[in-house]
Amino acid sequence: MAEKMVGARRQAALRELHGWAEVEDRDAIRKTYHFADFNQAWGFLSRVALMAEKLDHHPEWYNAGNRVEIILSTAEIEGVTTLDIELARHIDQIAPDHDR
16 A cells, blocks of 8 residues: 655655645645647546556546646545655656656
8 A cells, every 4th residue: 555645755755746736725746737739638648547557546637728737646545645656757757848
């Protein structure tokens, strides 16, 4: 089971992630990605879906045109865990350079 990230350890992990921020009204992290068009955004979502399935950890996301917002939190723990940080790192590796 994933371990909940709290305190200094959580803050250190977030500092290592570019552009990820804590969600104000719940224990989660979020990031918005921008693409040239809808097709690029959809392709990105497809690659994220494959990684999420491999990790058996599925993000919340919202896609509007060329913009994708991803929210990560572990439902069983009701908070941000090491699994969310790991998935965020994987997502950033496939993100456009300007969003890394």
